[in-house]
Amino acid sequence: MHKTIVFDIGNPGLLENKLFDPIFANKVSHTTLPLIYLYNEAKKVGFEGVTPDVYLANPDSYPNAVLFSHMRTEFTDRLIEAGVKPLIMTNQESPIIAYRFYFDLKKSLDGFSHAFLFSGFKNEAEKTEAEFHVMYFPEPYSPLTVVEAAFENRKLATMICGNKRVSFTMKRFLAGILSGKFYRELYKERLNVIKHFSANPGFDLYGIKWDKPIAGAEAEMRAHVEQCLRGPVDDKTEALRGYKFNFALENTICPGYLTEKIFDPMFAGAVPVYLGAPDIIDFVPKECFVDMRDFKSYAKLEEFLGNMSEEEYRKYIDAINRFIGSDKYALFTQESFAKEVLKILENE
Structure with a gap:
């Protein structure tokens, strides 16, 4: 039996086995x-688990x-050349961020026996030598967590996101043409949310780097951002508890690509206002979130959110509680992910 797992996740701040320190690693990202x-x-x-440098x-x-890798990193080939068996490849990034990885999956998965990818890439992954596993973005929340919402004490809505945009370089554009894969990015849509809701006193924006220029929209957006920006957050869950709704927009629209963005507000008792995976209801019941696609304008969405009664709001919270206690949510737990990975390791 193999006794060492090299966790090759591509984050230089988590080398020297710092990845395994929960306090340190949580500061990087929960x-x-x-x-x-x-x-x-x-x-x-x-x-035993070690990081590549160790x-x-x-x-x-x-x-x-x-080898357990998250995409191919600067260490991946060196580790394989050093004798580490490439066993599990994972990817939790969207195709507009990890476009090189998805552009040629056969090359990205070369040598690996198993691949954990979002369901939208199932057909392409199955053309490779790697065995495909659905990447259910693993969450650290316990499915037994009970969500309570103090309706009257919460402001209307928030969005927690950094000041980010995708740079569509010529290389990225050509990769899209050659592969036939184009994905709609949602960073601009996040700006549209800010632009519309910034005038609503019940809306707050949190996140980092908003003091920096907003690429391609500085003149248009600066006043809107300053009107609603409340700075970075140390504890996302605690911040979300102060709001009825949380705008949960993925960074792209791609089948099967749903991340912590829809789950974080649920465990804070806030209802997600979601835009992202077009097949979201295959994973999360429609009664658990407000689907932005159902509204023709932001004015209509704002009216819907602002006029929602406590009784109607409670229906969403009750649905969320049923969901997080269900087998459907269990697929997204860290327990389920670990169980599937350990089964692979123990069968090696």
């Missing part, structure tokens, strides 16, 4: 917590190591 859970569960059955510094100390 989305790293499921990997820490996997690391701890693997230890229980005899696996392995490469002394490879003889880690015989029969297997």
